[in-house]
Amino acid sequence: MQNNSFQQWLEQSALSGGSQSYIEDLYENYLEDPDSIEVSWREVFNSLAKNTAVLYQPEQAHSPIRNYFRRLALEKSPKGVTVIDPKVGERLTNVLRLLNAYRYRGHLLADVDPINLREKPEVPTLDYRYYGLTEADLDEEFDLSDHVFNKEKMSLRELDDALKKTYCGKIGLEFMHINDLDARIWLQKRMEDWANNRHFSLPEQEKLLSELTAAEGLERYIGAKFPGAKRFSLEGSDAFVPLIKEIIRQGAKQGAKEIVFGMAHRGRLNMLVNVLGKKPAELFDEFAGKHQGNGTGDVKYHQGFSSDFMTDDGRVHLVLAFNPSHLEIVSPVVTGSVRARQKRLGDDDHRKVLSVTVHGDSALAGQGVVQETLNMSDARGYTVGGTIRIVINNRIGFTTSFPKDTRSTVYCTDIAKMIEAPIIHVNGDDPEAVAYAARMAVDYRALFKRDIFIDLVSYRRHGHNEADEPSATQPMMYKKIKAHPTPRQVYADRLINEAVINNEKATSFINNYRDALDRGECVVEEWREMSYDRVDWLKYLSQEWTSDYESRFDVQRFKALAHCVSQYPETHPIHSRVEKIYADRALMAKGEKLLDWGMGETMAYATLLDDGYHIRLSGEDCGRGTFFHRHAVLHCINDGTGYVPLCHLHDKQGHFEVWDSVLSEEAVLAFEYGYATTTPKTLTIWEAQFGDFANGAQVVIDQFISSGEQKWGRMCGLVLLLPHGYEGQGPEHSSARLERYLQLCAQHNMQVCIPSTPAQIYHLLRRQMLRSVRRPLVVISPKSLLRHPLAVSAMEELTDGTFQNVIGEIDELDPTQVKRVVFCSGKVYYDLLERRRQNKQTDVAIIRIEQLYPYPEDEVRSILAEYLHVKDYVWCQEEPLNQGAWYCSRHNFIQSIPEDASLRYVGRPASASPAAGYMALHNEQQQNLVTDALTL
């Protein structure tokens, strides 16, 4: 509702009539949210609220609207506003509406498409006639103040021209969806500055041309030397190379010391050779099939690279992340790596490490992980202070280009608006506009610490790969592309026309570059040998998973740490249920109570932190823990603030972070993979809410975690905690799908463990850091065991013990009386143990395999040495026959038992669903399998 003073003011003012409804709308918006409208209008309405008359505030007067009101105010009568010429006011408002419309919608008519594929829409609001202005008004001068185009006054004609030049030129900017007014005004100024000033010196123009020449030259050279070989050519989007180099130069100006890039296959070879400085000779060897590295390797257009790059503002370390052909998944990996680097450098204001991700237009609109990644961009556990996101927008995904097939939005970048990121659409044939976009993006990110998009509108000169024929599916598009000169040619012609260079010089760039490729040496003059003070990964190289480490921990230190982690300030009262858990922990610390799971896990962290390792734990609700067992964060019942005892051990401890993640698995797990592959001294843990939630992150598990070391030589000590256990909670909350992890195991690529006691989880987590092995660890972690009375450990099992890959019989059975040995893992062990004790049975021994992969064959054999007479062996699992460990690990169990013995499966029958949904059926199955395992 509008108030009366507003109505009175409006009726009296020059702005009634045609503009009235516009201003009423603005006022409605103002009443709802003052920040949602232009600052000039906001201040007008603010002053209106204080005084019916409009006040003149010269110190703040800088906008045309305020100028107008300044004039009114000067002439106001003591009681209200007096108007000089109502028509002038109305026309000025209309002019200002036109100005506003360009800021909102100018990008729709911007000249950003090099091959004019895009049909420009009708945008009537960008025509001054829409506002009732006529040709007769074109030469009328309006007082716009010196803050629009730096001019005090402009005629409508001048303004209209300037707006077209600014908002409909080679850059189209979308920014009016941003609520932060400072950001909007900053972007607006940069746009207005772009159109009205010269930005590139002659040497800079030559540099841009030489970078375009390199981009084109490399593709042509490979095309001629290895015709038909897949290279996923950059051609058509050649300006990508100057774009990236300008980001590096501008990044260095803003203080960047490291930049991590993530990109898919298109243009990657160009990036490797022309930006990162990979030697062309090495690349050509790979094309010729000569090159071989360690592991089983990967194709050349998935390879990563690291190098240093010298700029006028210092050296920058560059990293191109390795990635699979799963488009878009590399972005959260990059941000995870950047976050780890920022942490390492103490870069709390995110200046020193910059993340840049490169996207394809179809994938950006199509892939869900983009949304997850953007949703993480400003979340406190995951932010890196903004990422520069570049879209190589060639308007085609493989063979699909019709926009109504590829998306349901106007632009492929529309998803950027969910985080209010500005989007700079830029014409890929204008390297100066592209380089300007790069500077603007870097500066924006440095200032506002948020994501920004550059949409490099361009085209793809060849098919999806070089063996493809794109004219079969896109005949019209490729007719245009074939007739269109290359970006290098377009820019060279322009510079020649403008007499910046002559033809000979342009040709000499081509010849020089080709000669450099012939020599095979690095072609990037800014390239430098890596001198960056890096992490030492060498000590983890080629380590056996059996390598030795010291697992014991001094008891007194342990007790002191245990005391610390069970304390919190008196001024921080907590919920009574949590209070009880902490009171129990205090007893455990004194040795007056056996340690439970939560304490065992907490002490693994405390002892590692004490040794100077860092811990990062993230996942859905992991601060508390899905099952109320962890309570790493204590919430004050009076003010809701958090207290984290693990952060308060002592001054020299490592840093501890625990983050409740955004409700995503794929992007979060990819982020943690990126983090873990960057920092071997941080125990990086991702916890799934229930184990099967990791389904949503399968790409990361298949393409990175299980295979990354073989493909790319990248080690990774990431831990996955996957709650698992058949407790009648139904199909979705019982199984972590153990079988899937075991099926991915080979070449000792990762560890799959099922710890069954607090001491075991303690040692397992510690081993992950203390041993010089950095391989992923999949922990099938418990739910009901978190509180099971038998799942407790004595302090000395922690301080003096070690991780047991296999645990032999714990009851005092006479081995000679044993007639059957039952192998099992996880929670079912306790069901078997309790029933056997109930039955007072002494003829069945139960052995726990706590590490299913790598299979601890020697340890199993040595435990079985006592039972060589036994011929009856059982593998007992809770999971159905087609799931769990049986099919993947059966060959290991068989190998461990005597040759003349038999191994039998006991468990649930094969099932399409992981677990029964009916409690009665679950109970019946569980009873049956325990009975079956123990009945001779």
Ligand code: AMP
């Ligand atoms: P970066 O800072 O990522 O460029 O890493 C510098 C160098 O450290 C790389 O070139 C590799 O030699 C090595 N390196 C980095 N991360 C890993 C990893 N996860 N596994 C093995 N070596 C690595």
